[in-house]
Amino acid sequence: MQFSVYQESHIGGRKVNQDRMGYSFTRDALLLLLADGMGGHLRGEMAAAIAMQTIGTLFQQNATPYIKKPERFLEDSFCAAHREILRYRDSNNLPETPRTTIVACLVQHNHAMWAHCGDSRLYWMRNGQILAxxxxxxxxxxxxxxGKVDPSERETHPDRNKLFNCLGAPNLPIVEISRRCNLQPGDVMLLCSDGLWSMLPDHILAQRLHDSTIVRAVPELLANAIGIGGKHSDNATALAMMWQGSNSLTDTSTIITNTLPVGAVTSTIQELPTADSAEVATEVDAFNDDEIEKAIEEIRNAIQKSSRITSRN
Structure with missing residues (x-):
């Protein structure tokens, strides 16, 4: 595999950055992952961190060196993350369950497949056009x-911010999974939170990512979104990947996985909160280091017991 990848997150005008993003790859598989903790509920940043940790760990356990059943992996890993969030609530006696949206993209064998719960988005782009x-x-x-509401009301309708699907809700999440899509050199996958896409129209996202490299376009788009939102802007996060295929010219930002050993895994999925979250550890809804370490250890133990969910026949 050959690809370029870039990720960045801004806290915006909020006290806590509840967004999380990261990616992991082996010789033959790449996982892109983004979560947006829901601010209307207690400890949304913890729900996002648990989801990232759970799904990322299951990827590392099952990508040997690629995921044998990608559709099953995406659904099972999302449900595993949902259960870990519920268990975190119970073990910490929280009055309500932390919640998060989630979007993931799995790339292997020149194909991409993605899944999501909530309103964190994925865009598949080619030559400045949005394919999906x-x-x-x-x-x-x-x-x-x-057909009950005109699309023009997306930005003004009173129900525009109401979600019916996420991880951590009382009901099981609905994991919406895409078909397998064939990638071509130059294709771009953009995963982003609503702090970005709600501020900028789709065609602007596509055009900027076509006109510039992802390393230049992503920071510019995020800065624009934060600028438009002003002092009340939401957390804004983006993770973009440009597919190089096997025939494109490489540059210093290109990752080439062909020489990696079969068992090697590289990951940017963090176990601990970002600096933005650490800066506000005294906030009522933030979590301290002891709670983080406890949750991570519980997650590791639970994953070891349930890792067979994605590898059984």
């Missing part, structure tokens, strides 16, 4: 699909 985009699991998108 995830549909938000929101009340407004349901009304539009039913």
């Amino acid at each position: 985009r995830t549909r938000d699991h929101s009340r407004i998108e349901t009304l539009i699909a039913q």
Whole structure:
């Protein structure tokens, strides 16, 4: 595999950055992952961190060196993350369950497949055009699909921020999985939180990522989104990958995995909160280091016991 990847997150005008993003890759598989902790619920940043940790660990355990059953992996790993969030609530006696949206993209054998819960989005782009985009699991998108609301009301409708699907809710998450898509050199996958896509129209995202490298385009897009949102702007996070295929010219930002040993895994998925979260550890809804370490150890133990969910026949 050959690809370029870039990720960045901004806290915006919020006290806590509840967004998390990261990627992991082996010789033959790449996982892109982004979560947006839901601010209307207690400890959304913890829900996002648990989801990232759980799904990332399951990828590392099962990508040997690629995922044998990608559809099953995506669904099972999302459900595993959901259960870990519920267990975190119970073990810490929280009055409510932390919640998070999630979007993941799995790339292997020149194909991409993605899954999501909530309104964190994935865009598949080619030559400045959007080939596919995830549909938000929101009340407004349901009304539009039913023909009850005009698409022009997306930004003003009173139900625009109501989600019906996430990790950590009382009901099981609905894991929406895409078909397998064939990638071509130059294709771009963009995963982003609503702090980005709600501020900038889709065609602007596609055009910027076509006109510039992802290393230049992503910071510019995030800065624009934060600027538009002003002092009340949401957390804004983006993770972009440009597929190089096997015939493209490489540069210093290109990752080439062909020479990696079969068992090697590289990951940027963090176990601890980002600096933005650490800076506000005294906030009521933030979590301290002891809680983090306890949760991570519980997650590791639970994953070791349940890792067979994605590898059984």
